[in-house]
Amino acid sequence: MSVRTGNWFGRAAVPVLAVVATLLAIWYVAVVPMNVKEVLTQAEREGAVVVPPSAAERRDAGRWGLVFANAHLLGASWSMDRARLPAPHQVAGELWKSTWVEETTGRRGIVRSGTLSNRSLVYHGGVTLGATVLGFVIGSVLGVLLAVGIVYNRAMDLSVMPWAIISQTIPIVALAPMIIVVLYSVGLSGLVAKAAISAYLSFFPVAVGMVKGLRSPDAMQLDLLRTYSAGKAQSFWKLRLPASVPYLFASLKIAIAASLVGAIVGELPVQRGGLGARMLGGSYYGQTEQIWAALIVAAVMAAGLVWLIGWIERRTLRAMGARP
Protein backbone atom coordinates (compact mmCIF):
# COMPACT_ATOMS: atom_id res chain seq x y z
CA MET A 1 0.00 0.00 0.00
CA SER A 2 1.36 3.37 -0.97
CA VAL A 3 2.14 5.61 1.95
CA ARG A 4 0.85 8.71 0.23
CA THR A 5 -2.39 7.49 -1.30
CA GLY A 6 -3.39 4.74 1.14
CA ASN A 7 -6.38 5.03 3.44
CA TRP A 8 -6.13 6.36 6.97
CA PHE A 9 -4.57 3.19 8.33
CA GLY A 10 -2.14 3.03 5.45
CA ARG A 11 -1.00 6.60 5.90
CA ALA A 12 -0.72 6.36 9.67
CA ALA A 13 0.76 2.87 9.90
CA VAL A 14 4.40 3.74 9.29
CA PRO A 15 4.74 6.65 11.73
CA VAL A 16 2.65 4.88 14.38
CA LEU A 17 4.72 1.70 14.15
CA ALA A 18 7.94 3.74 14.27
CA VAL A 19 6.81 5.45 17.49
CA VAL A 20 5.70 2.15 19.03
CA ALA A 21 9.03 0.50 18.13
CA THR A 22 10.97 3.40 19.66
CA LEU A 23 8.94 3.26 22.87
CA LEU A 24 9.42 -0.49 23.15
CA ALA A 25 13.17 -0.11 22.66
CA ILE A 26 13.38 2.54 25.39
CA TRP A 27 11.24 0.34 27.62
CA TYR A 28 13.49 -2.70 27.16
CA VAL A 29 16.58 -0.64 27.97
CA ALA A 30 14.93 0.96 31.00
CA VAL A 31 14.08 -2.43 32.45
CA VAL A 32 17.79 -3.08 33.18
CA PRO A 33 18.55 -0.18 35.56
CA MET A 34 15.05 -0.25 37.05
CA ASN A 35 15.40 -3.89 38.15
CA VAL A 36 19.16 -4.07 38.67
CA LYS A 37 19.10 -4.23 42.50
CA GLU A 38 16.63 -7.06 42.69
CA VAL A 39 18.38 -8.92 39.86
CA LEU A 40 21.73 -8.67 41.68
CA THR A 41 20.25 -9.80 44.99
CA GLN A 42 18.84 -12.83 43.26
CA ALA A 43 22.16 -13.54 41.51
CA GLU A 44 23.99 -13.26 44.83
CA ARG A 45 21.60 -15.76 46.40
CA GLU A 46 22.42 -18.14 43.58
CA GLY A 47 26.13 -17.85 44.38
CA ALA A 48 27.40 -15.26 41.90
CA VAL A 49 30.00 -12.65 42.90
CA VAL A 50 28.40 -9.25 42.86
CA VAL A 51 30.17 -5.85 42.94
CA PRO A 52 29.85 -4.36 45.52
CA PRO A 53 29.23 -7.44 47.62
CA SER A 54 27.15 -5.88 50.42
CA ALA A 55 23.44 -5.32 49.90
CA ALA A 56 23.57 -2.14 52.00
CA GLU A 57 26.22 -0.62 49.72
CA ARG A 58 24.19 -1.59 46.67
CA ARG A 59 21.13 0.04 48.09
CA ASP A 60 22.81 3.43 48.02
CA ALA A 61 24.71 2.91 44.77
CA GLY A 62 23.65 4.41 41.45
CA ARG A 63 21.67 2.09 39.21
CA TRP A 64 23.74 2.65 36.09
CA GLY A 65 26.96 2.08 38.06
CA LEU A 66 25.63 -1.31 39.21
CA VAL A 67 24.60 -2.15 35.66
CA PHE A 68 28.10 -1.51 34.27
CA ALA A 69 29.90 -3.21 37.16
CA ASN A 70 27.81 -6.40 36.85
CA ALA A 71 26.92 -6.50 33.18
CA HIS A 72 27.38 -10.28 32.92
CA LEU A 73 24.86 -10.98 35.70
CA LEU A 74 21.88 -9.12 34.24
CA GLY A 75 20.37 -11.84 32.06
CA ALA A 76 17.41 -12.19 34.43
CA SER A 77 16.40 -8.50 34.10
CA TRP A 78 13.67 -9.22 31.59
CA SER A 79 12.13 -12.22 33.32
CA MET A 80 11.88 -11.13 36.98
CA ASP A 81 8.88 -12.07 39.03
CA ARG A 82 7.26 -8.94 40.46
CA ALA A 83 9.74 -6.78 38.63
CA ARG A 84 9.86 -3.12 39.52
CA LEU A 85 9.43 -2.52 35.80
CA PRO A 86 8.29 -5.63 33.91
CA ALA A 87 9.50 -6.02 30.34
CA PRO A 88 6.99 -5.46 27.51
CA HIS A 89 6.78 -9.16 26.66
CA GLN A 90 5.99 -9.93 30.33
CA VAL A 91 3.15 -7.39 30.21
CA ALA A 92 1.99 -8.84 26.91
CA GLY A 93 2.09 -12.29 28.47
CA GLU A 94 0.01 -11.08 31.42
CA LEU A 95 -2.42 -9.43 29.01
CA TRP A 96 -2.79 -12.66 27.03
CA LYS A 97 -3.11 -14.73 30.19
CA SER A 98 -5.69 -12.46 31.81
CA THR A 99 -7.86 -12.15 28.69
CA TRP A 100 -7.82 -15.04 26.23
CA VAL A 101 -6.33 -17.78 28.40
CA GLU A 102 -8.44 -16.92 31.45
CA GLU A 103 -11.67 -16.84 29.46
CA THR A 104 -11.05 -19.92 27.33
CA THR A 105 -9.39 -22.29 29.81
CA GLY A 106 -9.95 -20.79 33.28
CA ARG A 107 -12.36 -22.43 35.66
CA ARG A 108 -14.34 -19.18 35.86
CA GLY A 109 -13.88 -18.23 32.18
CA ILE A 110 -16.75 -17.77 29.77
CA VAL A 111 -16.09 -21.08 28.03
CA ARG A 112 -16.41 -23.20 31.14
CA SER A 113 -18.73 -21.15 33.32
CA GLY A 114 -20.81 -19.24 30.78
CA THR A 115 -19.98 -15.86 32.32
CA LEU A 116 -16.91 -13.64 32.10
CA SER A 117 -14.30 -14.45 34.73
CA ASN A 118 -13.86 -11.85 37.44
CA ARG A 119 -10.13 -12.42 37.11
CA SER A 120 -10.03 -11.39 33.47
CA LEU A 121 -9.37 -7.99 32.01
CA VAL A 122 -12.26 -8.52 29.61
CA TYR A 123 -14.61 -8.49 32.59
CA HIS A 124 -12.89 -5.57 34.34
CA GLY A 125 -12.60 -3.61 31.10
CA GLY A 126 -16.31 -4.15 30.57
CA VAL A 127 -17.12 -2.88 34.07
CA THR A 128 -15.10 0.28 33.43
CA LEU A 129 -16.54 0.73 29.95
CA GLY A 130 -20.10 0.58 31.31
CA ALA A 131 -19.42 3.32 33.85
CA THR A 132 -17.50 5.36 31.26
CA VAL A 133 -20.30 5.29 28.71
CA LEU A 134 -23.07 5.96 31.24
CA GLY A 135 -21.09 8.84 32.78
CA PHE A 136 -20.27 10.21 29.35
CA VAL A 137 -23.92 10.21 28.31
CA ILE A 138 -25.03 11.88 31.55
CA GLY A 139 -22.18 14.40 31.40
CA SER A 140 -22.74 15.25 27.75
CA VAL A 141 -26.47 15.76 28.15
CA LEU A 142 -25.83 17.88 31.24
CA GLY A 143 -23.15 19.86 29.41
CA VAL A 144 -25.42 20.58 26.45
CA LEU A 145 -28.32 21.60 28.72
CA LEU A 146 -26.04 23.91 30.73
CA ALA A 147 -24.74 25.46 27.52
CA VAL A 148 -28.26 26.09 26.24
CA GLY A 149 -29.12 27.67 29.59
CA ILE A 150 -26.00 29.83 29.53
CA VAL A 151 -26.66 31.03 25.98
CA TYR A 152 -30.37 31.76 26.46
CA ASN A 153 -30.57 32.85 30.10
CA ARG A 154 -28.68 35.89 31.28
CA ALA A 155 -28.77 34.87 34.93
CA MET A 156 -27.28 31.47 34.09
CA ASP A 157 -24.74 33.12 31.81
CA LEU A 158 -23.45 35.15 34.75
CA SER A 159 -23.73 32.47 37.43
CA VAL A 160 -23.03 29.01 36.05
CA MET A 161 -19.66 29.28 34.32
CA PRO A 162 -17.59 30.37 37.33
CA TRP A 163 -18.92 27.41 39.31
CA ALA A 164 -18.29 25.04 36.46
CA ILE A 165 -14.70 26.26 36.29
CA ILE A 166 -14.22 25.94 40.05
CA SER A 167 -15.63 22.41 39.91
CA GLN A 168 -12.82 21.42 37.57
CA THR A 169 -10.03 22.89 39.69
CA ILE A 170 -10.65 20.45 42.56
CA PRO A 171 -8.46 17.35 42.10
CA ILE A 172 -10.80 14.52 41.19
CA VAL A 173 -8.76 12.03 43.21
CA ALA A 174 -9.60 14.01 46.35
CA LEU A 175 -13.21 14.47 45.41
CA ALA A 176 -14.04 10.97 44.15
CA PRO A 177 -14.15 9.20 47.55
CA MET A 178 -16.44 11.93 48.90
CA ILE A 179 -18.79 11.63 45.94
CA ILE A 180 -18.87 7.86 46.42
CA VAL A 181 -19.59 8.19 50.14
CA VAL A 182 -22.28 10.84 49.66
CA LEU A 183 -23.98 8.87 46.88
CA TYR A 184 -23.74 5.65 48.92
CA SER A 185 -25.53 7.33 51.82
CA VAL A 186 -28.45 8.16 49.51
CA GLY A 187 -28.55 4.60 48.24
CA LEU A 188 -26.57 5.00 45.03
CA SER A 189 -23.48 2.86 44.62
CA GLY A 190 -21.54 0.89 42.06
CA LEU A 191 -22.18 1.80 38.46
CA VAL A 192 -24.15 4.97 39.15
CA ALA A 193 -21.59 6.33 41.62
CA LYS A 194 -18.74 5.77 39.19
CA ALA A 195 -20.78 7.23 36.34
CA ALA A 196 -21.38 10.31 38.51
CA ILE A 197 -17.64 10.90 38.72
CA SER A 198 -17.30 10.37 34.97
CA ALA A 199 -20.14 12.80 34.36
CA TYR A 200 -18.50 15.30 36.72
CA LEU A 201 -15.39 15.28 34.55
CA SER A 202 -17.08 15.13 31.16
CA PHE A 203 -19.81 17.76 31.43
CA PHE A 204 -17.29 20.60 31.51
CA PRO A 205 -15.63 20.31 28.08
CA VAL A 206 -19.06 19.75 26.53
CA ALA A 207 -20.54 22.82 28.23
CA VAL A 208 -17.61 25.04 27.22
CA GLY A 209 -17.56 23.75 23.64
CA MET A 210 -21.30 24.03 23.22
CA VAL A 211 -21.46 27.59 24.57
CA LYS A 212 -18.88 28.55 21.98
CA GLY A 213 -20.68 26.55 19.29
CA LEU A 214 -24.13 27.94 20.04
CA ARG A 215 -22.67 31.45 19.93
CA SER A 216 -20.74 30.83 16.73
CA PRO A 217 -23.35 32.20 14.25
CA ASP A 218 -22.38 35.74 13.28
CA ALA A 219 -24.51 38.89 13.46
CA MET A 220 -25.49 38.60 9.81
CA GLN A 221 -26.86 35.09 10.21
CA LEU A 222 -28.85 36.18 13.25
CA ASP A 223 -30.13 39.26 11.38
CA LEU A 224 -31.23 37.03 8.51
CA LEU A 225 -33.47 35.09 10.89
CA ARG A 226 -34.84 38.34 12.30
CA THR A 227 -35.86 39.41 8.80
CA TYR A 228 -37.96 36.24 8.70
CA SER A 229 -39.37 37.05 12.18
CA ALA A 230 -38.10 33.67 13.34
CA GLY A 231 -38.78 32.77 16.98
CA LYS A 232 -36.18 31.75 19.55
CA ALA A 233 -36.94 28.07 19.16
CA GLN A 234 -36.63 28.31 15.38
CA SER A 235 -33.31 30.09 15.56
CA PHE A 236 -32.09 27.44 17.99
CA TRP A 237 -33.07 24.42 15.90
CA LYS A 238 -32.32 25.87 12.49
CA LEU A 239 -29.21 27.94 13.17
CA ARG A 240 -27.53 27.67 16.56
CA LEU A 241 -27.74 23.92 17.02
CA PRO A 242 -26.47 22.87 13.59
CA ALA A 243 -23.75 25.54 13.75
CA SER A 244 -22.56 24.06 17.05
CA VAL A 245 -22.13 20.49 15.80
CA PRO A 246 -18.40 20.70 14.93
CA TYR A 247 -17.74 22.25 18.37
CA LEU A 248 -19.79 19.52 20.01
CA PHE A 249 -17.73 16.72 18.53
CA ALA A 250 -14.43 18.34 19.47
CA SER A 251 -15.74 18.51 23.04
CA LEU A 252 -17.10 14.96 23.02
CA LYS A 253 -13.66 13.57 22.20
CA ILE A 254 -12.21 15.27 25.27
CA ALA A 255 -15.25 14.30 27.35
CA ILE A 256 -15.08 10.57 26.59
CA ALA A 257 -11.40 10.40 27.55
CA ALA A 258 -12.10 12.37 30.75
CA SER A 259 -15.01 10.06 31.42
CA LEU A 260 -12.77 7.00 31.29
CA VAL A 261 -10.36 8.62 33.75
CA GLY A 262 -13.33 9.39 36.01
CA ALA A 263 -14.54 5.79 35.93
CA ILE A 264 -11.09 4.45 36.80
CA VAL A 265 -10.67 6.96 39.64
CA GLY A 266 -14.13 5.99 40.87
CA GLU A 267 -13.08 2.35 41.00
CA LEU A 268 -10.03 2.99 43.18
CA PRO A 269 -11.76 3.41 46.55
CA VAL A 270 -14.44 0.76 45.99
CA GLN A 271 -12.55 -2.35 44.86
CA ARG A 272 -15.57 -3.98 43.26
CA GLY A 273 -14.13 -4.65 39.84
CA GLY A 274 -13.04 -2.48 36.96
CA LEU A 275 -9.64 -1.48 35.64
CA GLY A 276 -9.10 0.95 38.53
CA ALA A 277 -9.61 -1.88 41.00
CA ARG A 278 -7.16 -4.05 39.06
CA MET A 279 -4.54 -1.30 39.09
CA LEU A 280 -4.84 -0.67 42.82
CA GLY A 281 -4.99 -4.43 43.53
CA GLY A 282 -1.83 -4.92 41.48
CA SER A 283 0.00 -2.27 43.43
CA TYR A 284 -1.10 -3.75 46.81
CA TYR A 285 0.40 -7.12 45.91
CA GLY A 286 3.40 -5.91 43.89
CA GLN A 287 1.89 -7.35 40.72
CA THR A 288 3.33 -4.73 38.41
CA GLU A 289 2.53 -6.79 35.32
CA GLN A 290 -1.11 -6.64 36.34
CA ILE A 291 -0.99 -2.84 36.70
CA TRP A 292 0.65 -2.42 33.33
CA ALA A 293 -1.76 -4.81 31.65
CA ALA A 294 -4.73 -2.88 33.08
CA LEU A 295 -3.13 0.41 32.00
CA ILE A 296 -2.73 -0.86 28.48
CA VAL A 297 -6.33 -2.03 28.33
CA ALA A 298 -7.39 1.43 29.56
CA ALA A 299 -5.22 3.16 26.95
CA VAL A 300 -6.51 0.99 24.12
CA MET A 301 -10.06 1.58 25.31
CA ALA A 302 -9.53 5.37 25.38
CA ALA A 303 -8.04 5.31 21.90
CA GLY A 304 -10.94 3.19 20.65
CA LEU A 305 -13.56 5.45 22.20
CA VAL A 306 -11.99 8.64 20.83
CA TRP A 307 -11.69 6.99 17.44
CA LEU A 308 -15.36 5.98 17.59
CA ILE A 309 -16.44 9.57 18.31
CA GLY A 310 -14.20 10.72 15.46
CA TRP A 311 -15.83 8.21 13.15
CA ILE A 312 -19.33 9.38 14.11
CA GLU A 313 -18.11 12.97 13.67
CA ARG A 314 -16.89 12.29 10.14
CA ARG A 315 -20.14 10.55 9.23
CA THR A 316 -22.25 13.34 10.72
CA LEU A 317 -20.32 16.22 9.16
CA ARG A 318 -20.34 14.45 5.81
CA ALA A 319 -24.11 14.11 6.08
CA MET A 320 -24.20 17.84 6.89
CA GLY A 321 -22.49 18.68 3.62
CA ALA A 322 -18.91 19.13 4.84
CA ARG A 323 -16.30 19.22 2.11
CA PRO A 324 -14.92 15.67 1.89
Next chain:
Amino acid sequence: MVIDAKNLSLTFQTGDGPVHALKDVNLTVEKGDFVSFIGPSGCGKTTFLRAIAALEHPTSGTLTVNGMGADEARKARAYGYVFQAAGLYPWRTIGGNIRLPLEIMGYGRADMDSRVKNVLELVELAGFEKKYPWQLSGGMQQRASIARALAFDADLLLMDEPFGALDEIVRDRLNEELLALWARTKKTIAFVTHSIPEAVYLSTKIVVMSPRPGRITDVIESPLPRERPLDIRDTPEFIEIAHRVRDGLRAGHGDGV
Protein backbone atom coordinates in the same frame (compact mmCIF):
# COMPACT_ATOMS: atom_id res chain seq x y z
CA MET B 1 -46.28 53.97 -1.65
CA VAL B 2 -44.07 51.19 -0.37
CA ILE B 3 -41.60 53.12 1.76
CA ASP B 4 -42.28 56.50 3.32
CA ALA B 5 -39.71 58.18 5.56
CA LYS B 6 -40.42 61.57 7.17
CA ASN B 7 -37.78 63.51 9.10
CA LEU B 8 -36.13 60.25 9.96
CA SER B 9 -33.12 60.45 12.28
CA LEU B 10 -31.10 57.68 13.81
CA THR B 11 -28.35 58.27 16.34
CA PHE B 12 -26.01 55.59 17.70
CA GLN B 13 -24.68 56.16 21.20
CA THR B 14 -21.03 55.15 21.19
CA GLY B 15 -18.15 55.48 23.60
CA ASP B 16 -16.94 58.51 21.64
CA GLY B 17 -20.31 60.25 21.89
CA PRO B 18 -23.34 60.14 19.61
CA VAL B 19 -22.96 59.25 15.93
CA HIS B 20 -25.65 60.73 13.68
CA ALA B 21 -26.06 57.87 11.21
CA LEU B 22 -29.17 59.48 9.71
CA LYS B 23 -30.46 63.03 10.04
CA ASP B 24 -33.79 64.34 8.75
CA VAL B 25 -34.16 61.86 5.94
CA ASN B 26 -37.27 62.28 3.77
CA LEU B 27 -37.97 59.78 1.04
CA THR B 28 -40.83 57.99 -0.64
CA VAL B 29 -40.50 54.87 -2.73
CA GLU B 30 -43.36 53.86 -5.04
CA LYS B 31 -44.39 50.34 -5.87
CA GLY B 32 -42.24 48.89 -8.66
CA ASP B 33 -39.39 51.37 -8.15
CA PHE B 34 -35.78 50.30 -8.27
CA VAL B 35 -34.10 52.64 -5.80
CA SER B 36 -30.37 52.78 -5.29
CA PHE B 37 -28.70 54.34 -2.29
CA ILE B 38 -25.21 55.55 -3.06
CA GLY B 39 -22.65 57.38 -0.98
CA PRO B 40 -19.31 57.01 0.77
CA SER B 41 -18.85 54.83 3.85
CA GLY B 42 -20.60 56.22 6.88
CA CYS B 43 -23.31 58.06 4.91
CA GLY B 44 -26.01 55.93 6.49
CA LYS B 45 -27.15 54.07 3.38
CA THR B 46 -26.92 50.66 5.02
CA THR B 47 -28.39 52.05 8.25
CA PHE B 48 -31.37 53.37 6.29
CA LEU B 49 -31.89 49.98 4.64
CA ARG B 50 -31.65 48.27 8.04
CA ALA B 51 -34.14 50.76 9.46
CA ILE B 52 -36.58 49.84 6.68
CA ALA B 53 -36.01 46.19 7.63
CA ALA B 54 -36.57 47.04 11.32
CA LEU B 55 -33.09 45.75 12.13
CA GLU B 56 -32.32 49.26 13.44
CA HIS B 57 -34.75 51.59 15.13
CA PRO B 58 -34.97 55.30 14.26
CA THR B 59 -34.48 57.78 17.08
CA SER B 60 -37.05 60.18 15.64
CA GLY B 61 -39.28 60.73 12.64
CA THR B 62 -41.69 58.30 11.05
CA LEU B 63 -41.07 55.38 8.76
CA THR B 64 -43.76 53.25 7.17
CA VAL B 65 -43.33 50.16 5.03
CA ASN B 66 -46.41 49.03 3.07
CA GLY B 67 -48.36 51.51 5.17
CA MET B 68 -47.34 49.84 8.46
CA GLY B 69 -44.65 50.59 11.00
CA ALA B 70 -41.32 48.95 10.13
CA ASP B 71 -41.58 46.43 12.99
CA GLU B 72 -45.07 45.39 11.96
CA ALA B 73 -43.91 45.09 8.36
CA ARG B 74 -41.08 42.83 9.45
CA LYS B 75 -43.48 40.66 11.41
CA ALA B 76 -45.77 40.58 8.37
CA ARG B 77 -42.73 39.40 6.37
CA ALA B 78 -43.03 42.31 3.98
CA TYR B 79 -39.53 42.10 2.55
CA GLY B 80 -36.71 39.83 1.56
CA TYR B 81 -33.23 40.95 2.59
CA VAL B 82 -30.03 40.19 0.70
CA PHE B 83 -26.83 40.78 2.65
CA GLN B 84 -23.40 41.67 1.37
CA ALA B 85 -22.25 38.09 1.93
CA ALA B 86 -24.41 35.23 0.70
CA GLY B 87 -24.54 33.77 4.24
CA LEU B 88 -25.80 30.40 3.09
CA TYR B 89 -25.86 27.72 5.78
CA PRO B 90 -23.01 25.36 4.91
CA TRP B 91 -24.93 22.36 6.30
CA ARG B 92 -27.91 22.92 4.00
CA THR B 93 -28.02 22.31 0.27
CA ILE B 94 -28.89 25.22 -2.01
CA GLY B 95 -32.46 23.96 -2.05
CA GLY B 96 -32.37 23.59 1.73
CA ASN B 97 -31.15 27.16 2.12
CA ILE B 98 -33.95 28.51 -0.01
CA ARG B 99 -36.38 26.37 1.96
CA LEU B 100 -35.19 27.95 5.24
CA PRO B 101 -37.48 31.02 5.22
CA LEU B 102 -40.32 28.87 3.90
CA GLU B 103 -39.94 26.42 6.80
CA ILE B 104 -39.86 29.27 9.30
CA MET B 105 -42.94 30.84 7.77
CA GLY B 106 -44.76 27.51 7.72
CA TYR B 107 -45.32 26.88 4.03
CA GLY B 108 -46.63 23.45 3.00
CA ARG B 109 -44.24 20.85 1.63
CA ALA B 110 -45.55 20.75 -1.92
CA ASP B 111 -45.72 24.55 -2.05
CA MET B 112 -42.11 24.72 -0.85
CA ASP B 113 -40.89 22.35 -3.52
CA SER B 114 -42.53 24.29 -6.33
CA ARG B 115 -41.31 27.63 -4.96
CA VAL B 116 -37.74 26.38 -4.68
CA LYS B 117 -37.90 25.16 -8.25
CA ASN B 118 -39.33 28.48 -9.46
CA VAL B 119 -36.82 30.76 -7.79
CA LEU B 120 -33.88 28.57 -8.80
CA GLU B 121 -34.98 28.99 -12.41
CA LEU B 122 -35.42 32.70 -11.83
CA VAL B 123 -31.79 33.12 -10.75
CA GLU B 124 -30.54 30.59 -13.32
CA LEU B 125 -29.49 27.98 -10.80
CA ALA B 126 -31.79 25.20 -11.97
CA GLY B 127 -30.14 21.83 -11.33
CA PHE B 128 -28.11 23.10 -8.34
CA GLU B 129 -30.77 22.35 -5.74
CA LYS B 130 -28.87 19.42 -4.21
CA LYS B 131 -25.42 21.04 -4.26
CA TYR B 132 -23.83 22.39 -1.09
CA PRO B 133 -22.70 26.04 -0.95
CA TRP B 134 -18.99 25.20 -1.08
CA GLN B 135 -19.58 23.58 -4.46
CA LEU B 136 -20.69 26.95 -5.93
CA SER B 137 -18.69 30.03 -6.96
CA GLY B 138 -19.12 33.30 -5.06
CA GLY B 139 -21.41 34.72 -7.76
CA MET B 140 -23.58 31.59 -7.75
CA GLN B 141 -23.80 31.68 -3.96
CA GLN B 142 -24.99 35.28 -4.08
CA ARG B 143 -27.60 34.30 -6.68
CA ALA B 144 -28.77 31.55 -4.35
CA SER B 145 -29.12 34.10 -1.56
CA ILE B 146 -31.24 36.28 -3.85
CA ALA B 147 -33.35 33.23 -4.61
CA ARG B 148 -33.75 32.71 -0.86
CA ALA B 149 -35.07 36.29 -0.52
CA LEU B 150 -37.46 35.80 -3.45
CA ALA B 151 -38.88 32.47 -2.32
CA PHE B 152 -41.64 33.88 -0.15
CA ASP B 153 -44.28 36.41 -1.09
CA ALA B 154 -42.62 39.70 -0.23
CA ASP B 155 -43.06 42.47 -2.77
CA LEU B 156 -40.09 44.38 -1.43
CA LEU B 157 -36.50 43.30 -1.91
CA LEU B 158 -33.83 45.01 0.22
CA MET B 159 -30.29 44.49 -1.03
CA ASP B 160 -27.23 45.64 0.91
CA GLU B 161 -24.25 45.80 -1.49
CA PRO B 162 -25.04 42.28 -2.65
CA PHE B 163 -22.42 42.29 -5.40
CA GLY B 164 -19.78 44.30 -3.54
CA ALA B 165 -17.50 41.32 -2.97
CA LEU B 166 -17.67 40.02 -6.55
CA ASP B 167 -15.39 40.78 -9.48
CA GLU B 168 -16.56 43.19 -12.15
CA ILE B 169 -17.33 40.62 -14.84
CA VAL B 170 -19.57 38.61 -12.52
CA ARG B 171 -21.07 41.81 -11.18
CA ASP B 172 -22.05 43.03 -14.70
CA ARG B 173 -23.74 39.74 -15.43
CA LEU B 174 -25.61 39.70 -12.12
CA ASN B 175 -26.69 43.34 -12.65
CA GLU B 176 -28.16 42.36 -15.99
CA GLU B 177 -29.91 39.35 -14.47
CA LEU B 178 -31.20 41.43 -11.58
CA LEU B 179 -32.86 43.86 -13.98
CA ALA B 180 -34.49 40.99 -15.86
CA LEU B 181 -35.65 39.50 -12.58
CA TRP B 182 -37.07 42.84 -11.44
CA ALA B 183 -38.96 43.19 -14.73
CA ARG B 184 -40.39 39.68 -14.43
CA THR B 185 -41.36 39.79 -10.77
CA LYS B 186 -42.44 43.46 -10.62
CA LYS B 187 -40.97 43.75 -7.14
CA THR B 188 -39.89 46.97 -5.49
CA ILE B 189 -36.15 46.93 -4.93
CA ALA B 190 -34.06 49.04 -2.57
CA PHE B 191 -30.39 48.58 -3.36
CA VAL B 192 -27.33 49.87 -1.52
CA THR B 193 -24.13 50.31 -3.49
CA HIS B 194 -21.01 52.41 -3.68
CA SER B 195 -20.57 51.94 -7.40
CA ILE B 196 -21.82 54.83 -9.57
CA PRO B 197 -22.19 52.77 -12.80
CA GLU B 198 -24.07 50.08 -10.91
CA ALA B 199 -26.46 52.60 -9.37
CA VAL B 200 -27.12 54.38 -12.66
CA TYR B 201 -27.47 51.16 -14.63
CA LEU B 202 -29.97 49.55 -12.28
CA SER B 203 -32.12 52.30 -10.85
CA THR B 204 -35.26 54.22 -11.66
CA LYS B 205 -34.40 56.43 -8.71
CA ILE B 206 -30.94 57.19 -7.35
CA VAL B 207 -30.61 58.49 -3.81
CA VAL B 208 -27.27 60.22 -3.25
CA MET B 209 -26.21 60.38 0.40
CA SER B 210 -23.37 61.99 2.32
CA PRO B 211 -21.85 61.39 5.73
CA ARG B 212 -21.53 63.17 9.10
CA PRO B 213 -24.45 63.41 9.61
CA GLY B 214 -25.84 60.82 7.20
CA ARG B 215 -28.32 62.64 4.94
CA ILE B 216 -29.78 62.68 1.45
CA THR B 217 -28.17 65.27 -0.83
CA ASP B 218 -29.86 64.46 -4.12
CA VAL B 219 -32.63 62.26 -5.50
CA ILE B 220 -32.35 61.59 -9.21
CA GLU B 221 -35.30 60.19 -11.20
CA SER B 222 -33.63 58.29 -14.00
CA PRO B 223 -34.88 59.08 -17.52
CA LEU B 224 -33.42 55.81 -18.85
CA PRO B 225 -35.93 53.28 -20.22
CA ARG B 226 -36.72 50.24 -18.04
CA GLU B 227 -35.35 47.92 -20.69
CA ARG B 228 -31.56 48.35 -20.43
CA PRO B 229 -28.90 46.44 -22.34
CA LEU B 230 -25.41 46.61 -20.83
CA ASP B 231 -24.15 48.95 -23.56
CA ILE B 232 -26.58 51.61 -22.42
CA ARG B 233 -23.66 52.59 -20.21
CA ASP B 234 -21.95 54.18 -23.23
CA THR B 235 -24.88 56.47 -24.12
CA PRO B 236 -24.74 60.23 -23.39
CA GLU B 237 -27.83 60.01 -21.13
CA PHE B 238 -26.16 57.42 -18.94
CA ILE B 239 -22.95 59.44 -18.72
CA GLU B 240 -24.93 62.55 -17.86
CA ILE B 241 -26.72 60.86 -14.95
CA ALA B 242 -23.46 59.36 -13.73
CA HIS B 243 -22.00 62.86 -13.83
CA ARG B 244 -24.85 64.22 -11.74
CA VAL B 245 -24.40 61.47 -9.18
CA ARG B 246 -20.70 62.20 -8.97
CA ASP B 247 -21.44 65.93 -8.49
CA GLY B 248 -23.89 65.07 -5.74
CA LEU B 249 -21.34 62.93 -3.97
CA ARG B 250 -18.69 65.64 -4.27
CA ALA B 251 -21.01 68.38 -2.99
CA GLY B 252 -22.04 66.26 -0.04
CA HIS B 253 -18.48 65.54 0.88
CA GLY B 254 -17.35 69.17 0.69
CA ASP B 255 -14.27 68.12 -1.27
CA GLY B 256 -13.21 65.73 -4.00
CA VAL B 257 -14.40 62.13 -3.59
